[in-house]
Amino acid sequence: MNPLTLDFVRRWKWLLAVHFAAVSAGWIFHGREPQARLHLEIAVAIAMSWDLMRGYVRGQLGLPQGGAAIAAGLWWSVVGAGAAVQISAMLLGGFVLAPLFGMEADPGALGLHAVLAVLMLGTAQFFLTGLPAAPPRTLSGHLKGGFFGLMWGLSMWGFFALTFIAPAGWRDVTPGQGAVLVLLGSCAVASWFTTRRMMHDRAVPVRGGTPAKVHGLAVNQVPGGTVWRVRLLQEGRWFLPVAAMVMLAAAFMISINWHSIQSGWPWRITTTDYVYRSMGMLCVMTVFPLLAVSAGTLRACRGFPVPLRHWAMLVALRPFAAGVLVFGLFTLMVWAVSRSSVVEGRSLLTFLPLCSALSLIQALMLRHPRLPVVFGLLILISMLGTLFPEMLRHFRPSVPWMLAAALAMLGLSCVLHLRWLGRGSRIYRLNQGILRMAGGAQR
């Protein structure tokens, strides 16, 4: 095995173990329940993206090994190791454990999904290799970076969604689905070649040259204006791209779901359930970039003449405000497409406690900014996003209760942010990596 791949497996063994356990448990029931055909390969690609953000490639280039070997190692780490874990877990769950639980194995489904696993991982690697290694400097760079960023973001949801929409076996594959398989196959093949290119991009990240002379643009000529305008513009810089990114993904999801409803596909989800089920993903997509911004800028911000309580409030309220904005827009979009009452008005208030919970979870992440904790909390958020509204719908709490719960959680979150940003020191000394994205970590 390529030493890089071996190293990748060794470092991410805990993630691969969770992946293996979850997939094998799900595939026990694959014969009866299509939703049990779990595909979690994207977790392996995400792990590789975190390695790249930590500057893994540059570290490797200093070692006595060729560029081709490094590129091959990176490719096999994602596609090879990911597929090996996914397929072996599917075989264990589907062939070995299923009979023990009185379930039947479906070799057709296993075969198709094994091929899908390889193609999806190759496609994920293709998107990963297209992400910019440094902030783009040209329009084409922005367009390319935007396209691959969007596809990479969507693949996180899209590949998971394949669990629901993939046909049961080869015989059920429609011509349209066949075309999708060919497209995935093309991306997977291309990823082998683009990995080499990516390695060079990341090895020598784009640096702005030092100008021979700076024609002193006076800082008071820099667009800005009043103090609050400058600060609000800055908040918008962080806030709006997050909302836009989530909305783009939401639009994609809604259009697919709407198409499925129109086509009468068996896996379609009713509109109301759809809003609730999407919450988990929207929570993760909303809170994570904002967490990265908060973590990446805290050190600089704590040097400014602003009392700790103000920063703590600002940081605590960001995910809450973003959550309310995103969920509000999402519900509006679903309503606009379906032209029907999406959810009963009272239930919409479940957004508020959920958004408060996002803020609370962010406090925990800032207190323990370590990868396993962040990873675990992201999983918790995604589960919470689905379970929390269901629980509230089941127990039907009163409106005042929900408002009080939201306020109480938000208040607790502010207190925790205040305490932990004041006491903790780890968050101010982040290593290069996942939470330093906004702070300038290398991709």
Next chain:
Amino acid sequence: MNTPAIEIRGLRKAFAKFALGPLDLTVPNGTIYGLIGPNGSGKSTTLDLIFGMGGRDAGSIRAAGFDHEVQEREMKLAVTYSSPETSFAAWGRVGLAIPYVRSFYPAWDDALCRRLMELFRLDPDEKIGTLSFGARTKLSLLLAMCPGPQVLVLDEPTTGLDPEARQILFNELLRMVQDENRTVLISSHQLSELERFADHIGILAEGRLVCEGSTVDLIGRHRMVEFSQPSGGALPVMPGFHVRRSQAGRSLAVVDLSMHPPASLEARGLNLHSQTELPLEDIFLAITSQQKEAA
């Protein structure tokens, strides 16, 4: 009464594998104070604690006359901080980060900002994420110097800077201290530069301040002493007396003459052959290695 620029009393902060303090540190007004120490000795932790990046377990910190917690805003208006770990990349371009930081400081010096942008060749249209390490350091220094602070705290300010930029930096710092009576606290490993520019030196080792004084005094009182011990026996082991080398009956030791004047050494039976001046780096090495041995 002349209030110290920074006054730290009984500061303690414990981590899993390291404990800072108890630390007492006084940075006099209108000086350049060099805080030096081995990696992991607690320099950056001390500076971070001044700015509330982590909570102290005990002790008090006053900077520019303000309590760093109770009067946090007032303190941070008067005291600014530049450190290599601080990143402004999230602000996008140089020309966006500067107005943002400027919006916090009423006394921001636009003329100095323009001058430093030109001297450091920082292009306002440049993306911070694509700046070289040295250029990022320059930006961080500019953002710490232009608010017109009474006290400037710099953690490793010369890391990644070219010689020209280092010269510009120290010229500006000297101007701030001499012309405007401001104070600079620098943590650095560039001891030759500190020896030239710093008025005071504090040496931190294993989380404690083990030596402090004016640079002239610190260098003046330490000597490399060549001696022999006719009576034989073990070489003396005592604070302020660090044997560096021993060969063929002759030994070399870094000696703090304020603790061990030549007469007292001779009274211990040592024959002194020569005394030579030492650069700050050798004094630092002697003091910290003695501290390490003691630990």
